[in-house]
Amino acid sequence: MWQIVILVGMLICAVMAVRTQKLLISALWLAGASALVALWMYLLGAPEIAVIELSVGAGLVTVLFVFAINISGEGGAPAKELLPRSVSWGLIVLSIGLLAWMGFSGGLPLPASMDGTIFKSVFWQDRAADVLLQIVIIFAGALGILGLLAEGKSHTTKGED
Amino acid sequence: MSLSMTTLSIIGVLGLIGIGLYALLAAQHMIKVIIALQILAKGAILAFVAAGQANGHVSLGQSMALTIVVADTIVAVVGLSLAVQARRYIGSMNIRSLSNLKR
């Protein structure tokens, strides 16, 4: 029963993150959702990823959001949606409904016994290829931010020739 | 309640995805859009962990989930910097002012 409470809490946090008008509050709701997701994953027997999600999802990302909101300021007054609300609802209900129906109609596999592998060795050794690529992704992300936020004039030398 | 943890997790995943996608349809501010992407990412992470838990390969599931955390954080960061840049050079983070390229 208490699992359902966590689950519902998680979804409510997400809904609030979407519904809230103030961006800062919205980011905080997101952090809340993140924390509950982490808790849920802990319950699923995945403590390592839960810790990481807590620190990155609820910590780092929130900081980044606050930082960005600081730069940009709060958004303006709420305006009418660009997409009619009924269309949005229809699309979501249809697509998620279909997904859920297709997902559950065949029945989910029964819980299997744990394979007993250790996260550390799976992550660092078995999936080393993914890990190496994460480095590339981080590198690319860093360059992306640097490239985007770089101040200064474009075409510094071209005007001279 | 006879719902298993796996079933509950999948419900949670679908819920997060639905909320995230709805946010993408309704959001008018770039920050909100990035938040929506983050909600979607949480759904994906949860899906992998739940899948790993269900089939017994929980470490494998965690490992893949971790990769997703990294990738999606980077996406969020790049997205935020794009948004900040848009604020600087377009003057707004609103989707309305980001819809000049069309037709």
Next chain:
Amino acid sequence: MASTLLLLTIGIPWAGAVIIWLIGDEYQKLLHGIAVAFSVAAGVAALMLIPYATGTPIISVDTGPVFGVFTFAPDGLGVFLAAVATVIGSLAVIFSVDYMKGEDQIARYYAFVLFFIGSMAGLVMTTNLLLVFVFWEITALCSYALISFHNDDPKAVAGGMKALIITQFGGVGLLLGALLIHSYLGSYELNDLLARWNDIPAGVLSVAAFGFLAAAAAKSAQFPFQTWLPDAMEAPTPISALIHAATMVNAGVYLLARFYPAFCNVPGWKTAVVIVGVFSALLAAIMAVVATDLKRVLAYSTVSQLGYMVYAVGTGGIFASQFHLFSHSVFKALLFLGAGAVIHAAGTRDMREMGGLGKKMPVVRNVFILGSLALAGLPIMNGFWSKELVLESGLAGGPMWAYIAMLIGAGITAFYTFRCVYLVFYGEPRKELHVHDAGPFMKTALIPLAALSLVTWLAAGPFSLLLKNTLPYHELEAVSTMFVVEEVLKAPATWIAMVVIALGLIAWWQRDKLTGLGKSLKGLGDIAADSFGFEAINRGVVAGVQSTAESLRATQTGVLNWNVASILIGLIVVMVILVMGA
């Protein structure tokens, strides 16, 4: 030797095209010289190839199962049309030296002309269906580039686009046929089809047959695809001559004649071919009567004469159709180049502004009249013999109504031909035009053509022998020239035709007395001037596509939310399809 000559026939013009393109526009004189040299050399190579004519491929390069064996065979049909393309083509090039003097971008002009000639030679000599399609499309591309040569003129560009799109549209029929044949025979080899057409299911074969017919009709500007040819008149006049006499439009008739043995057994195919021929011949002839643009008259006459050739194929007269094609190439090149000389001198294409030009340019007048006589089918011009052969074959192998329609067409042909000659060269000058006779290069091209249109019919015997010996599947008989002469002179059909043609002439002579009739026909004339509504259909299709495209642009909203929504729509659609399909 034969394979070398064959490669030279295709390769020389292409090499010339590349060289001219590399030289660029700087050296005008050099360009003219090179173009003439290469085109004449190609013509010589093609003529030298004639004695080596054979039905079996002499060049074959295997490129694997998908693209087949690239084969070339200089059989009677191929080598003959290659010779027409290169020889008439080289005369058009010689004519261009005067006509295009001082024009800008002359390199582009000559490069495409030579590329065009070489591709046409390739089209008729390859026996691989894929290569047929390739060359087919290249000729379409070249005609587009040349029709819209004056590409600052929107009319020229539009004319070129129309030619390209319509012939490409027809090309889809060729593609359909070629691929169907390949999928059932596993080969692109043309002779395989002619030998093994029985292995293809009847329904499939008939789709292929009608696909080829559509392709041929589009290329030869036949009903109902005839609308592009008159608009192609925006091209420089030597190009019109090239398209009408040497290359392009011949390809359609060639295609029908080439595949006749495989398709003649398809139910309804021959009738369809006859109908296409008759409609084209009659409609175009009527349009020629009301046209006032000199080149348009000639363009309609081309459609009409091609109609005769198509009709001949439909009635089984392969020899007659190719023989008429031969005559037509010569006299139509002559007429177009003559018209080019007139237009070059007069600076207008409108016949109503001409008149009385005969005295000022006697040479052009004389050759033009010779060409007109051939077009009208008067003895002893080459057009006479071949048209009579066509009509005779129609009487023997086609339905009676078609024959009568074609006879009427012959009468109308005579009528509009003489109208045209009279309006241009005789009567009182209607407008003050400072004209001069043709330049030396123009004459170099015109005079041989005039001579040829007097004598090519003498080649009937050798020509039929050539076809018989190299086209084993066509079941042709060799006839001697004398036999043809006797046959034509003895046949009552000839005399009927002569009477009709004479009636056409008398009608022109007595046109003033026929005003009553003329008035009653005015309605028809008006419809004819508007291309019997086909122009409207063309315009409607184009406008429809354009406006659909324009309204479709609204779907690119540029709004992020909608973009995401479209992803979801895609997801829902795919899931529904999967659920329904499962």
Next chain:
Amino acid sequence: MDVNTLFLWLLILPFAGAMVTYLVGRVAVINKVKDNPARWLAFFVFLGVDYIFILLAQQFLSSGPIDLTVGTVALQFDGISLVLGGSALLLGTLSSLFSVDYIAGDTGEEKFYAMIIAMMGAVVGLSCANDLFNLWVWFETMAITSYMLVAFYSTQPGALEAGVKYLVQSATGSILVMIGIAFVFLVTGETNLDILQKTTAPASILLAAGALFIIGFGVKAALVPMHTWLPDAHSQAPSGVSALLSGIVIEAGLVAMMKALGALAHVSLSWGVILLLFGAVNMTYGNLMALRQNQVKRLLAFSSLSHVGYMLIGFGVAIQFSILNGAAGGFFHLLTHTMMKGLAFLAAGAMLYALYISKQKHGPLMLEDLNGASRKYPMAALGLSVAVLGLGGLPPLAGFMSKWQIFVAGFETQNTWVILLVVYAALNSVLSLGYYAPMVNRMYRLEPSATVSEGKELGFVIQIPLVILTSAIVAIGLWPSAVSFITTPAAAALLKAFGG
């Protein structure tokens, strides 16, 4: 060096090279070196990767697929890697050469080169991935590297807007793919593609996974209606990047989709049908949209949609009817589209550079600007002409031959519907000439537009890629079998992935 080490180097070198390029470039920027060495370093990194790739390709052609296992993650150098990796490296090399002048002096030059190397490295890796999750990671790496490249002109509103839309839609697609992978993993506990292909059985959750793969990867592969980011991104990116996006990235999305669907080959019998349907829609939509465009790069971007349609028909026929020629034609068209669209964007980019960028203007290249361009920019005009005529499917250019092979495959099915679809595709080719041909015409007009007469001369280096690609397109058109040694193994690999 043994094959496995070589393979590893093929995967690592681009990223190592990217980092080194960035560092060298950064140092040069800090020290205010006038001609940043990063531009040439990038080119040489590409050459190095090309060399390793060729060695591996030779090995593959002589003794079959090369396997590499990192931990438990399987990678395989097979025919698909040969086509996609080869195209990526070819166009990447030429594009980096092209960008030497184009990007010179722009802020972030060193990052630009690092990113294109990394992006192409990711495509090569993607083409080798034989593990469902690893495939996604390569895919995501490619996506993240491309975000910044699209928004490279980070002070231009257009580029930023395009970047935002691209990022959000691409990330959405990426999440959908992840959910799909999670579903597959949930049911099977496995991510190896070979094992998955043999073990998966029909189940509705796996059908959902397949739908998610088609849509998720379809966003990147620009299937209509998931294509909406493409015209913006392709037209706003620097031209070298536009060429890569249009010539490589969307194809990489398509290949990733094929690989992922291969894992679910036995789950449904209708994967091929869905691809064929998307193919039909893509062709029509792309052509109609391109018909009314007046910006050159946007027009080319829309035409990419229709070319994805042709590839989809080839792959769809191959999957649905197990016809080798369909896959071979699809890969052949992938290869020729890489060359043609790459050339088209590079040639248009060369003119954009001469007319606008070199004067520090950021206007779009309009169709009117092309008027009379052939006199001043003969090579760029010729290249663009050859490229668009090839795209329009005119022989004897490469695009015709690849379309032909797809058509041959369609007819080989001897299925009326597929044959009608192929005829429809051929009619679409005719329709596409409606916008390609006038474009060529413009360039050869006599009266140059005002923009052209004020344009700057083009340098030598920027024209080298144009010459190479133009001659390659003509050469392949004249001798189409020249590349069948690449496309046939790729087709075999695809059919094998679908258990055929």
